[in-house]
Amino acid sequence: MKKLKVNAQSAQYDILIEKGILRRCAQYITPLVRGKRLMVITDTNVAPLYLSTVLNAFKNTDFIVSTHIFKAGEQNKNLSTVEKIYDALLENDFTRKDCIIALGGGVCGDISGFAAATYMRGIDFIQIPTTLLSQVDSSVGGKTGVDTAYGKNLVGAFYQPKLVLIDPDTLDTLTDHYFIDGMGEVVKYGCIESAELFEFLENNDVKENIEHIILECLKIKADVVAKDEKESSLRMILNFGHTAGHSIEKLSDFSLSHGECVAKGMVLITQASEKLGMTQKGTSERIASLCQKLNLNTEIPFSIEDISDNAKNDKKGSDDKINLVLIEKIGNSLIHTINKNDFAQFLS
Numbered sequence: 001m002k003k004l005k006v007n008a009q010s011a012q013y014d015i016l017i018e019k020g021i022l023r024r025c026a027q028y029i030t031p032l033v034r035g036k037r038l039m040v041i042t043d044t045n046v047a048p049l050y051l052s053t054v055l056n057a058f059k060n061t062d063f064i065v066s067t068h069i070f071k072a073g074e075q076n077k078n079l080s081t082v083e084k085i086y087d088a089l090l091e092n093d094f095t096r097k098d099c100i101i102a103l104g105g106g107v108c109g110d111i112s113g114f115a116a117a118t119y120m121r122g123i124d125f126i127q128i129p130t131t132l133l134s135q136v137d138s139s140v141g142g143k144t145g146v147d148t149a150y151g152k153n154l155v156g157a158f159y160q161p162k163l164v165l166i167d168p169d170t171l172d173t174l175t176d177h178y179f180i181d182g183m184g185e186v187v188k189y190g191c192i193e194s195a196e197l198f199e200f201l202e203n204n205d206v207k208e209n210i211e212h213i214i215l216e217c218l219k220i221k222a223d224v225v226a227k228d229e230k231e232s233s234l235r236m237i238l239n240f241g242h243t244a245g246h247s248i249e250k251l252s253d254f255s256l257s258h259g260e261c262v263a264k265g266m267v268l269i270t271q272a273s274e275k276l277g278m279t280q281k282g283t284s285e286r287i288a289s290l291c292q293k294l295n296l297n298t299e300i301p302f303s304i305e306d307i308s309d310n311a312k313n314d315k316k317g318s319d320d321k322i323n324l325v326l327i328e329k330i331g332n333s334l335i336h337t338i339n340k341n342d343f344a345q346f347l348s
């Protein structure tokens with residue numbers, strides 16, 4: 001088993017990575033739960049695949065285990081889904097000592113984490129991520145929340161889980177589309193912090209080495225979160241490729257996957273910073289080649305004007321500035337702040 005510790009300012013917790021850990025999850029969860037109730041929250045895609053495995057793991061324990069299944073999809077990552085979770089917790093008499101288990105991808109982790117952060121002003125929750133994207137990124141670091149009509153993740157809380165259990169076997173049921181989606185975030189980790197990881201991805205088969213890859217990404221994430229849990233400075237580097245990427249995702253009406261949009265965003269911003277002499281020559285080409293190897297399409301389907309207009313309107317940005325994450329070379333990132341109105345010029 002591989003084990004990492006996340007030493008965030010507000011909480012410390014373990015990440016355990018092991019094939020088959022889903023079947024043994026009760027062993028690791030039981031010592032952490034103060035109450036007698038557990039609720040496994042999952043979605044309509046994941047429930048038929050893994051819910052019974054988790055429920056079986058608790059069969060011979062004293063816990064009263066309930067389940068809540070919501071309709072899968074980003075379009076359901078909203079307050080109405082969270083309200084139904086509150087109702088289910090109340091109907092089942094959950095107290096502040098009880099615990100939520102989020103079993104699924106990023107949407108499930110974000111919604112369940114937000115419900116946990118706000119139900120009775122905070123109950124414990126455990127992440128069991130089942131997609132590559134959630135295993136390498138979203139299940140760790142405590143970003144929880146929902147989308148609103150104005151955009152993604154606009155309502156939420158920083159709220160850390162008590163434990164993250166990662167079973168790489170769950171990736172066996174992931175479609176190519178979702179595996180490729182997760183690889184967008186994996187490439188990001190190599191770009192911002194680890195030339196070794198980037199080279200490893202260039203030279204090795206990713207599926208054969210997925211446990212090693214997950215571990216390397218999470219080492220970076222755990223380190224960044226320990227230094228800057230609330231994203232006041234360093235944590236922004238995790239948004240490399242995301243400024244343009246989010247715009248592209250929105251412009252595509254979310255028909256393009258998040259990871260693919262991040263890949264496009266990484267190449268676009270690096271082409272620009274390379275032209276401006278801020279990035280080692282050849283870097284954007286290297287990122288594009290790696291993305292191509294991983295089946296991540298990096299063509300930009302929208303105009304620079306549309307992409308920059310969308311980024312300017314991002315409600316999470318500050319009034320007139322955008323913090324751009326750039327890389328000097330593979331493995332070294334920096335934050336470069338510009339006026340929102342200069343973003344189109346920067347990209348072109």
Ligand code: GLY
Pocket residue numbers: 137138140141143235238239
């Ligand atoms: N996914 C970026 C972060 O957790 O900060």
